[in-house]
Amino acid sequence: MAVEVVVEAAPGGAIQTDAPLIDAELAGRLRGGDEKAFAELLDGWSQAMLRVARGYVSSDQTAEDVVQETWLAVIRGIDRFEGRSSLRTWVYRILVNIAKAHRARDSRTVPWPALAEDDTxxxxxxxxxxxxxxxxxxxxxxxxxxxxxxxxxxxxxxxxxxxxxxxxxxxxxxxxxxxxxxxxxxxxxxxxxxxxxxxxxxxxxxxxxxxxxxxxxxxxxxxxxxxxxxxx
Incomplete structure (x- = not known):
């Protein structure tokens, strides 16, 4: 079952992350080149995305690169968003895939202790x-x-x-x-x-x-x- 992203249109068209908005509407605004909608998402989600990316890669700089690449991929691929999951989940799946690709490249040259973590x-x-x-x-x-x-x-x-x-x-x-x-x-x-x-x-x-x-x-x-x- 799709999870509805938690955002809403505030007066003036601003997007907030504390009330529901149908993903299709937000995706439509992004497809239409709504720069304010994109800026609000960028400001609202990037910090958490950076933390998640840092969990996969070996440096802060690489994590920042991952987040930047993710937003570029979102801009280029928003037409492919089908609403099968929340928009936020869709964005994060892109982030995780890009972070994993960076980690794979890093692991060829530097040790990666997190790969052998013990959850027991x-x-x-x-x-x-x-x-x-x-x-x-x-x-x-x-x-x-x-x-x-x-x-x-x-x-x-x-x-x-x-x-x-x-x-x-x-x-x-x-x-x-x-x-x-x-x-x-x-x-x-x-x-x-x-x-x-x-x-x-x-x-x-x-x-x-x-x-x-x-x-x-x-x-x-x-x-x-x-x-x-x-x-x-």
């Missing part, structure tokens, strides 16, 4: 949950404490740095799923279509990524966190 690493210590013979099997043994809110700009900056460092160290697929789901608000369905993973695999990758980031924040704050929440 442990997540949350099982000892923190009640066992089968306890009153609430699978529930927290001791409810985690809430992290304190950063009280200064310095602390807030340190927290952001901690999160960014944790995300950067994630295996490739975990990093991509977390980036799309939690940083840019994409749905599980969209992520599955973009990355070509199953719903179950998407949930596992998201859970492991959230657990890893949570663990780094626990280390920073020096006490247990509230948990990353269930992956859906």
């Amino acid at each position: 690493a442990p997540t949350v210590d099982r000892g923190r949950f009640q066992s089968a013979d306890e009153p609430y099997p699978g529930h927290w043994r001791r409810f985690p404490m809430v992290w304190p809110s950063p009280e200064t700009d310095v602390v807030a900056h340190e927290v952001r740095d901690t999160i960014e460092a944790a995300v950067a160290e994630l295996p490739q697929r975990q990093r991509l799923v977390l980036t799309l789901r939690d940083m840019h608000g994409y749905s599980a369905v969209e992520v599955c279509e973009i990355l070509e993973v199953s719903p179950q695999n998407q949930r596992v990758l998201l859970h492991r990524a959230r657990a890893a980031v949570r663990a780094r924040l626990e280390e920073y704050f020096g006490r247990p966190s509230t948990g990353g929440g269930e992956a859906r």
Whole structure:
């Protein structure tokens, strides 16, 4: 089933990414050379696209090249968009294919550790949950404490740095799923279509990524966190 891209026409023809617009209408505007529509998409999607591209290639510069090539391919190929998926998913599939092509070229000359990533690493210590013979099997043994809110700009900056460092160290697929789901608000369905993973695999990758980031924040704050929440 096609997923509707989340954009809408605002007064004056501007495109926003927080309300529905039929993909065919947006695609029609792009086919018609609507520069404002294209500029709005460029501004709204490029940052997330850059993060995804960086998950496949070995440098920031190459990731920027991938995004640029993707937009050129979108301009040249918009007439081939048939609406079988959301426009956003279609654009991201182009991005991923171009990024993979760059990665293939890179892998001939430089090592690519992400290709051998291990998604079986442990997540949350099982000892923190009640066992089968306890009153609430699978529930927290001791409810985690809430992290304190950063009280200064310095602390807030340190927290952001901690999160960014944790995300950067994630295996490739975990990093991509977390980036799309939690940083840019994409749905599980969209992520599955973009990355070509199953719903179950998407949930596992998201859970492991959230657990890893949570663990780094626990280390920073020096006490247990509230948990990353269930992956859906």
